[in-house]
Amino acid sequence: MDIVIVCAVIASLFLVIGAAEPLASRLRLPFTVILAILGILIGLAATFFLRTDLTDALNPVAEAILGLPIRSNVFLYVFLPTLLFQATLGMNLRRMLDDWVPIMVLAVVAVVVATLSVGYALSWVSTLPLAACLLIGAIVSTTDPSAVVSIFRSISAPRRLSRIIEGESLLNDAAAIALFGLFMGFVMLGMPEPELGAALRQFPVLIAGGAISGWLAARGAIWLMTLFSAHELAIISVSVALPYLAYIGSEQIIGASGVIAVVAAGLTLNLAGPGRVPPQAWNYLGEVWNLLAHWAGALIFILAALLIPRLLEGVRFSDFILIGVIVIAALAARAVVLFGLLPLLTLLRLSPHVERPYRTAILWGGLRGAVTLALALAVTESLRVPVEVKRLVGILATGFTLFTLLVQGTTLRSVIGRLGLDRLSPIDEAMSRQVVAVALQTVREDVARTTEDYALTHEVVRSEAKAFGERLEKAVRDTEAADDILDRDRITLGLIALAGFERDMILARVRERTISARMAEQTLLDADRLIEGARTGGRSGYQRAARRSVAYGRGFRVAGLLHRRVGLSGPLVRLTADRFERLLSQRLTLRDLDAFIEGRIRRIHGRRVAELLLELLGRRIEMVETALDGLRLQYPGYAEELERRFIRRTALRFEEREYTAIREDGLIGAEVYTTLMQDLSARRALAEGRPPLDFAMRRFELVRQFPLFADLDDKTARRLGRALKHQYVDAGNIVLRKDGVVKGVFFIASGAVELESAGQTWRLGRGEMFGQIAILMKHARRAEVRAIAPTTLLVLDQARFRSLLKRSASLRAAVRSSAEKRGIDPDALLSDKPADP
Incomplete structure (x- = not known):
């Protein structure tokens, strides 16, 4: 094929992509639906010109369009990693954790339920073997969020709804492709009745292997980005390599899920990247990936749509009945999860509540797209799959995808309007x-x-x-x-x-x-x-x-x-x-x-x-x-160290502002400005480092760290270390209650507590003690002690404490000081008369 014509066709497709967005806005239809329609029309037009005798002038162009090297591997290895990786980078992951239960239910449980529902429904109404029916179920169980999210953003739908759908679609691709691989293996081996137990047992292995490989790849990429922190283009180049290496390594070397590897790599970079990559480089990286994902998403849709006329060749009337069965089974499976399982989990307090209008929008918003078509194409390309199975997989998957795009996609906006999700709440209107x-x-x-x-x-x-x-x-x-x-x-x-x-x-x-x-x-x-x-x-x-x-x-x-x-x-x-x-x-x-x-x-x-x-x-x-x-x-x-770090960074910001102002005034040239900024960047990199925090504790060293025990000899200090008992208290928990019995003295090894007595409040930190007043004083006023930080306490029983008090002048001085702060006579407190039991 002439490379000039191929380049011209690809450039023309970019023109179509550019025109599709304003056309979608004018027609108030999802961008991906417009791309699919345009792709189908282009594919039909190319076929028409090749088969008509009206003119031969456009035959080379039509041949180039139909002869584009569109294979399933192009979708799965070129476009899919880009789309998945960008989606993970653009997500607010910590907000999604608030809804992780419904997201995981929709992404994994709903995929399995839809696969089984569609598979068994088809096996009952068709002559296909069960393995082929389950394969079709896996193919049509993955959803595409791009059309839905674009509608939600255009009408200011609730953010939570968009987050749930984005999170579901990100992870259900992995689940569906993993199931697809399992059932594809059964079909190619000629096993009409797959062992579902064995298949589902392999499923976690694929997921875990992909997650680990993706995490390792991301950690290596982050290490390289840190080394290249002064070079923005190098950082972006590493980020471009990451999803492809993670995908290929997981699929070809480990034999795990490449989709999960890409998702794990993106999640790891999303969480760790902002703290390791300079802010300007991170923002630039996000902009580059947004552009790459826009192109990849548009191309994957329009190229997949070009295949639709080919995949629908040889369609029969009975095939439409099977498509209807898939539509009913897929919607029913999704409805069972949304309106049956999710409310049950909410009732059991295992999941946050998802409002009924949200669930209805999610049900109707389960559109299918390019991934479904790519998986179907992979089946039709296989030489080990029976011809009739290939024909039905291509027709059924394509027909179901067209139904979701042309029926659900075009009516989703009106459904959202009827649910009231496009209107501001009374508070927002006010x-x-x-x-x-x-x-x-x-x-x-x-x-x-x-x-x-x-x-x-x-x-x-x-x-x-x-x-x-x-x-x-x-x-x-x-x-x-x-x-x-x-x-x-x-x-x-x-x-x-x-x-x-x-x-x-x-x-x-x-x-x-x-x-x-x-x-x-x-x-x-x-x-x-x-x-x-x-x-x-x-x-x-x-x-x-x-x-x-x-x-x-x-x-x-x-x-x-x-x-x-x-x-x-x-x-x-x-x-x-x-x-x-x-x-x-x-x-x-x-x-x-x-x-x-x-x-x-x-x-x-x-x-x-x-x-x-x-x-x-x-x-x-x-x-x-x-x-x-x-x-x-x-x-x-x-x-104080962190505050000094803040002051240094603030001073550097002011210094940068002054250099920029002087440069804009023309008082220094570009060479001087560049030198100054390079020196500033080096000092800023040093200022970004956080001071180390070390609180490792050993018994003897810990006792020696207390000023209260400064005058003890080593032998006594070691004996004291053995006598002290550890007690850990979470922040907010009560250590001593006012009506409780004090049986020992508490020394704060780490953490802090708040002591409240007689309407007064004291805060004590590491190296201080409490409980000694209640032990030494007759009719002591009871105090309530609450931890205000995770606190490790060393507890000494009152008999050993009294013995230690006689030996240690430092401890007696500390007891005297604490008594004076609380308005208690220290001489009465330190008298040898024992307190009343």
């Missing part, structure tokens, strides 16, 4: 009205100043001011007409706006490099949860999200368990250092939110709402300060 009113008032003031500055014609200004004033008055009337909005809803609106502004501030700080890229994702996730919490739960939802942002999660408990039981400190060190930086970033952002409340929210929602928001903000700041105090007490000096 917010939009108030925002318009305030914005127009600000614009009017700005326009008035502009007309004065430029001395515009008085008549023009007056006519335009009149028209603008009428619009402003209408907006004010609409807002006043909505005065029936409850104060509770106004508070919700204010909290949503406050959390949104907090998110914008975080993004600005990341661009300025005041907040590190490593912390950007975590802090943005916290802001997103605040927005979602306020939107769904109002004030209480916002407060729950705020508490969650400073709480110790399951990861801390697992890391603490590894540290205590196995001696593996790395995860706990990393999580603790992350928590330090995260809390400092939160404090940095929260301190500036009061100006937004006073300046913006007060104007929109009034004084009462603003005052309440200031009160809630004050509580959040107090929570963050308490959490920081706990860490400072636990690890003295580390917070």
